[in-house]
Amino acid sequence: MSIKDRREREKEKRRNDIFAAAEKLFLSRGYDDVSMNDIAQEVELSKATLYLYFDNKDELFFAIVLRGTRILNSMIREDVKKAKSGIDKVSAFRMAYHNFNRDYSDYIRIYNYFQSGRFEIAYKESFKDEKSFKSKKQYSDLSELQSASEYLNSIHEMRIERFTIMCNSVQDGIDDGTIRPDVDPAEAAVLLSSISKSMSDIPPDHRKILEKRGIDRDKFVRDVENLIRHMIMSYDPE
Structure with a gap:
């Protein structure tokens, strides 16, 4: 050497x-x-x-946030790839997120802090054409992120990838008939992302309410997934 x-x-x-x-x-x-x-x-x-x-403490913190984000995206990619129908891809995405929250809760905690506004990170609109999720071209310009940090750019890229996967999963469901045609992929992705985030930080009093009813974390996750499937699934008119 x-x-x-x-x-x-x-x-x-x-x-x-x-x-x-x-x-x-x-x-x-x-x-x-x-x-x-x-x-x-x-x-x-x-x-x-x-x-x-x-360069500073922020850069170190962003590097750690990026590591957790890469783990999350890897889990989502692998699970969604295994699913066949669009609606199953949506469920696989969300279950991967829940499993990450269970197995890597510390990373979820620091990611939530990263997103809390503490670092004054602002994002411009991430895509130009909400009707062309398949192409992914609308997510190629990372210069829209205001910070020049390589870590922030990579975190933003991972965030965009997750949103794209969810949008494409919903669109796949519309195309294969498992999701209602009137569901907007971007709107659904934003809603499901918000639900996932809120489920990673359930208030203690709400947890106690669920526990008193015999509902543990796994059952709550399954019940929410079942509810979401019924919200967006396509029903046979007969």
């Missing part, structure tokens, strides 16, 4: 060590209770060394 290769490997390892230390602290404490000094102490490096790899 050449000296150059060895240095590159050492540099990559140090970057990964910093990332791992920051992830541990952000997931356990949240964004506001973690400083660059805390991360430096955790990874046993100087604060100045951290700035050689990451």
Whole structure:
């Protein structure tokens, strides 16, 4: 191994060590209770060394949000790909989201914080033609994101991909007759996205109400999915 290769490997390892230390602290404490000094102490490096790899705390936080987002999108892609009909793809998408919420709840928590307005991230309209979801061309211009950060651009790209998958799933259902033709794919995607987000943060008093009725998380998820299917499914007039 050449000296150059060895240095590159050492540099990559140090970057990964910093990332791992920051992830541990952000997931356990949240964004506001973690400083660059805390991360430096955790990874046993100087604060100045951290700035050689990451510009600031925000960039480190965005990198961790991106990791969780990539895991979520991977789960959604895999499950939707297995489904046959459009309405089953919609259910597969949402079940993948719920499974991610169950298995990676810390990532959901920091993503919700990322979306809370704390970072003043603004998005312009994401697509030009709501009738052409299949082409995905309406999502190709990531310059619409106001921040130039590579992490923010990638997070935005992942968000766009999820929305596109849901829109295409609804459109597939309309095309194959499993979803009503009067359902608007974009409107349905926004609604279902909002429902998924709210289900990841059910208030404690509402959880107690469900528990008293013998409804645990899994049953609640199944019941909501059944309700949504009946909302959008196409019925045989006979």
